[in-house]
Amino acid sequence: MIEGLQKVFESRVRLGLMSILMVNDQMDFNSLKETLKVTDGNLASHLLALEKKDMIEVHKEFVGRKPKTSYSATKLGKQLFKNHLTALEKLINSN
Amino acid sequence: MEKEKAQKDSIDQLNQIKAMMEESSKFISLSGLSGVMAGITALAGAAYGYFVIKSNLDDSLYDGFYFSLNSITVSVFWQLLIAAAITLIVAVSFGFLFTLQKAKKKGQSMWGKTSQRLLINLMIPLIAGGVFSLALVYHGLFGLIAPVTLIFYGLSLLNASKYTLRDIRNLGILEIVLGLVASFYIGYGILFWAIGFGILHIIYGGLMYFKYDRA
Numbered sequence: 001m002i003e004g005l006q007k008v009f010e011s012r013v014r015l016g017l018m019s020i021l022m023v024n025d026q027m028d029f030n031s032l033k034e035t036l037k038v039t040d041g042n043l044a045s046h047l048l049a050l051e052k053k054d055m056i057e058v059h060k061e062f063v064g065r066k067p068k069t070s071y072s073a074t075k076l077g078k079q080l081f082k083n084h085l086t087a088l089e090k091l092i093n094s095n
Numbered sequence: 096m097e098k099e100k101a102q103k104d105s106i107d108q109l110n111q112i113k114a115m116m117e118e119s120s121k122f123i124s125l126s127g128l129s130g131v132m133a134g135i136t137a138l139a140g141a142a143y144g145y146f147v148i149k150s151n152l153d154d155s156l157y158d159g160f161y162f163s164l165n166s167i168t169v170s171v172f173w174q175l176l177i178a179a180a181i182t183l184i185v186a187v188s189f190g191f192l193f194t195l196q197k198a199k200k201k202g203q204s205m206w207g208k209t210s211q212r213l214l215i216n217l218m219i220p221l222i223a224g225g226v227f228s229l230a231l232v233y234h235g236l237f238g239l240i241a242p243v244t245l246i247f248y249g250l251s252l253l254n255a256s257k258y259t260l261r262d263i264r265n266l267g268i269l270e271i272v273l274g275l276v277a278s279f280y281i282g283y284g285i286l287f288w289a290i291g292f293g294i295l296h297i298i299y300g301g302l303m304y305f306k307y308d309r310a
Contacts, residue, residue, distance in 0.1 A: 015108060019115035024208075027119065031208055035119045085112075088105040094098075 004087035006080055008053060013038055013046045018081045021056060021073035028070045047071060055080060122209040122259045124198035127308050129190035130300020136189065137292035140182030145285050147174050197308065209258060217255035220247055241284030245274030245291045260307065266299045 009015045016036050020027060033043050050056045055077030059070045073081070117123060151171045198205045224247020231239050252267030270291050277287035 009108070012111065015111060016115045019112040020119040023116045023120045027208070031119075034204055034207065035115065037202065085109075088109055091105045092102050092109075094102075 004083040005091075006084045006087075008049070008055070008080075009084050011046060013042065014050060017046060017050060017071075018055070018073065018077060021071060022078065022081055026059065026070045026072045028068055032071065050077070053077075118203065120209065120258070122203070122207075122213045123307075124194055124201050124203045124205070124210075125259050125263070125303070126190070126193035126197040127300045127302070127304030127306070129193040130296045130303060132189035132193065132300070133186035134293045134296030134298075134300060136182055136186040137296060138289055138294070140178055141285050141289035141293060143178050144175055144288075147171060147178065148285070213255050213258040216258055217251050220251040220254055223247060224251070238281035238284065239278065241287050242274045242278035242281075245270050245277055245287060247274075248291070249274060260303065262299060262303050262306070266295060269295055 009018065013036060017032065020032065020035060029043070029047075032047075033040065036043065038046075047056065047058075051058060054074055057072050057074050059072065061068055061070070148171070151168065195205050198210075204210070224244060227247065228240050228243055231237070231243060249267045249270030249272075252263050252270060254267075256264035256267060273287060273291045273295070277283065277291075280287070
């Protein structure tokens with residue numbers, strides 16, 4: 001096991017989630033769902049997993065009367081993602 | 096063996112990361128065909144404008160730096176304005192239609208965060224250029240309208256290119272250069288318009304079509 005490789009990113013959805021939140025300051029639930037093409041339940045469980053690890057933050061607000069939930073990457077989440085990228089790079093370049 | 100598999104998995108992961116980053120931050124459903132159709136429409140519009148001017152003004156009036164509003168009759172001015180408006184509406188409609196088609200195929204939302212960002216960043220320099228062009232009309236400086244519209248259109252594309260396919264950036268730079276050249280050749284506005292809005296759109300639309308859409 002190479003150092004820095006994050007087990008949490010073994011899931012395609014969680015890897016995709018963090019990729020999106022690296023380049024977008026904030027993104028709401030429906031946009032995430034649309035981009036990742038997953039079901040509500042599936043997305044919610046992966047979001048919860050990342051939230052529990054303090055890698056993402058939840059923002060709740062009201063747009064008119066509708067509640068809107070957005071997500072953003074935390075400092076820790078960004079750092080872990082970068083570590084993961086570095087580890088992948090090492091893995092590819094090693095021979 | 097195991098190492099090779101791990102390396103292959105890593106490359107797959109990186110590709111996936113790249114795809115997600117692009118798809119979530121850029122509107123990649125812009126259709127090449129819409130560029131081609133916009134170009135053809137612009138050429139038709141330019142040809143019509145040329146015909147209107149040729150048949151209503153003698154050449155000496157068309158080639159000066161300074162136009163007083165009197166040298167173009169009000170009816171000719173309106174004919175040109177209406178032709179320009181129709182050209183714009185037809186070109187934008189085709190663009191919208193082809194892009195909608197491509198967005199559907201790609202499963203990207205036509206009215207999502209990425210397309211909104213693209214439009215807003217496109218519209219800011221574009222509206223500035225439009226208002227500035229109106230000021231030129233107001234002051235009777237018709238000769239500068241073609242260069243100004245090309246330059247501002249180029250700046251709009253350059254600004255919007257961060258939020259869509261990268262090719263748009265180069266198209267924007269070409270439009271700016273063309274506009275700057277045009278500013279030294281006052282009187283050839285329709286020719287530069289035909290190149291900038293017609294030919295460049297057809298070339299870039301075609302390139303993008305073959306690069307992204309055909310697969």
